[in-house]
Amino acid sequence: MKVQCTAVRYKHPARAARDLLRPADFSKYSPVKPVREGIAPYVVETMKAYPEKSRYINQQHYFQNRTNLVNDYAQKQPHPVSLLQLAQYYDDSATLTKQKIINSGRFVKEELAIRIAGKITALQQLPFNVVNNFHFLQVYESYYNIFERFRKFPAIKTMEDNLEFAEFTRKILQDFNSLNLPHLIMGALECTTFDLYPRDKMDELLSELLRSRISRRLIVEEHLSVTSNFLSGKKENTLVLGDIFQECSAREYLLNAARECERFVQGMYFPAIPLPELQIEGATDLKFQFLPTHLKYLLGEILRNAYDATIQEYIRRGLDKPAPITVTIVENADSYIFRVSDRAGGIITGHEDLWSFCKSKERAKESLDNFHRLPGLQTISIYDDMYDTCISPSLKAARPYINTSLAPTGQWNVSKGRYKFEQPIIEMLQRPFRYKLGVGLAMCKVYAEYWNGDLRVHSMPGHGVDAVLTLGNLMKSTVKKQLDRV
Ligand SMILES: Nc1ncnc2c1ncn2[C@@H]1O[C@H](COP(=O)(O)OP(=O)(O)OP(=O)(O)O)[C@@H](O)[C@H]1O
Ligand SMILES: [Mg+2]
Structure with a gap:
């Protein structure tokens, strides 16, 4: 039998390629049409299979996650450290050297990726309705963003590399990541309101996420502090001489x-x-x-x-x-x-x-x-920033907070060693x-x-x-x- 093939001929090959790459529109098969009226725009976003602007939660997410997170980072064990180790970086001396700063940067880069991978895994174990809650989804996206950026950050070999890394981590601390604390709590409150997760388990989850958040921030902040102290001429660093403990x-x-x-x-x-x-x-x-x-x-x-x-x-x-x-x-x-x-x-x-x-x-x-x-908290979404300014969305993220209790006030200056630690909880206090x-x-x-x-x-x-x-x-x-x- 003769089989006839009818190939669609495109006059414009570039357009053809674009059509092929465009994800299929499955919405026409959906028995329920998305309701948009009367729903806050940020909630509509979570009703879609993949958030429109998300960089990570897309058709490739499952495979990417499997390769990089499940089969790789989630298998690695975090390194519990003491405060002394954090201040001295394993060589038992308080002297600040270039090598020590570089070692500290290397440790922070790897450790952060491992620790955040553990938390992403914890979020992935939650019922879909919980992790797909608008606020938890923001946290998930933000954690994934941190994981990918730390994982992919080039190896730190020189002091210059480390300075770039310090600037990179500082931005992460001040960017949309600083919104994770209110998002975590609001996510828990929404899930309780809608009976999506038992209250005691939610409390346990939140405490666990908060504890690990304190550890991660401390590790990063100590590195920033040690770097800026070294740059401003300090020769010694102990817990007391560093900036974190005062x-x-x-x-x-x-x-x-x-x-x-x-x-x-x-x-x-x-x-x-x-x-x-x-x-x-x-x-x-x-x-x-x-x-x-x-x-x-x-x-x-x-x-x-x-x-x-x-x-x-x-x-x-x-x-x-x-x-x-x-x-x-x-x-x-x-x-x-x-x-x-x-x-x-x-x-x-x-x-x-x-x-x-x-x-x-x-x-x-x-x-x-x-x-x-x-003001500003309920509508700001990580998706508002991610595509527009991938590298430094902090200013955009901060805009809705100006003149509110959540307006960021933290300033950091590498050479002067000024940095306000744990700004988000102070903003909540105010x-x-x-x-x-x-x-x-x-x-x-x-x-x-x-x-x-x-x-x-x-x-x-x-x-x-x-x-x-x-x-x-x-x-x-x-x-x-x-x-x-x-
Ligand atoms: N010193 C106190 N005297 C009387 N009641 C108190 C006192 N401290 C706490 N409470 C009660 O315990 C509840 C819980 O306190 P908690 O600080 O956790 O939340 P909140 O004060 O209601 O809200 P938030 O502190 O977040 O603004 C309060 O609502 C209040 O009823
Ligand atoms: Mg109170």
Whole structure:
């Protein structure tokens, strides 16, 4: 039998090639037409098989992921490191040398790719509806972006290579990656609201992602700090001489946190509102080595709760003046304790979900509404930036945040060694009182436990609350494998 072949002849070969490369449009086979009216544009994006502008989640993603992540990086083990190793880079001396900086860069490049690959794997194990949630998808895309960029970054052989690498990592920290923290929390809240994942498992997942985030950021930030210190002429680097751990005056941090709280209370009510007196007792002169941003965040969130409750109690009961807030500082050999006591009547809501990120469904919805009220946050998407300016989307990503509590303020200058660590949590701390996110205690517990400490809350109904924050003395545990939360 004679078979007739009819080949489509294209007059323009280039157009033919383009047609062949264009992905097939399967939407006509879909039994359900996508609903677009009344749905936020960012949600429509997640209803498609592949997000339109995504660089990674496309037809090739499965195979790419299999080759590079599943069969390669996910097989490698992360290296838990101690704080001392982080500061000295395995040669047991504090002297800063060019070789040490280069070694540090090499370590960071490989370690970050391994650690982020582990987290991508964890996200891939989640039910599709969860990882396909708009916010989690942003995190997934961002993690994949980080994984690919670290993996592909050329080998670091010289100091010049390392400078390029330092600039590259700095941009990653400040770019859309800095949005991952709010996206993680909002993703958890949305999944709780829609009953997509059990609450206890979601809390576990979020704590795990946050702990590994702290470790990764610390590893990167220490490298940036060590590089800029070397460039600015420092010959030595120890944990204390580096920039990450600094001597913190407990009293100063408490007074600053109290001032912030007062500002927020005045902003929420009226400028002349009577303010609670802050009494500091015990080891009032305590100075200790800690991460300034983490300390600021922890004390800030705890005092915020105390101020908020105290003012509400003052108004509710029509008191002459708000009751004082007392902070008792205790210095132990291995730890520091801050007990924040208020007389605001104790905790009214149920105790059991105090430590949950998602609380109840209703609370999750309220928190989500407040997140959405933080201007710019709900609509900014990683896809807005990725194609337009692949290398440095930070400025674009930052634009919707200008004049909001999330406006980035971190500045870094290699030669002057100025860099603000952990900006995202400080930005979260600076939200006005009325925007209750319902995650303060849950977040603080993760951070306190990370630093060998703890956070407990004792409520005496009708009287008040004692929030007891314990922080480990990190200078006593420098050889402990601290960055093992991978
Ligand atoms: N000192 C306190 N006095 C009375 N209630 C408190 C106190 N601290 C916490 N709570 C209660 O515990 C809840 C959870 O606190 P948490 O800090 O986790 O979230 P939030 O304060 O509601 O929101 P966010 O801190 O994110 O703005 C609060 O809503 C409040 O009901
Ligand atoms: Mg709070």
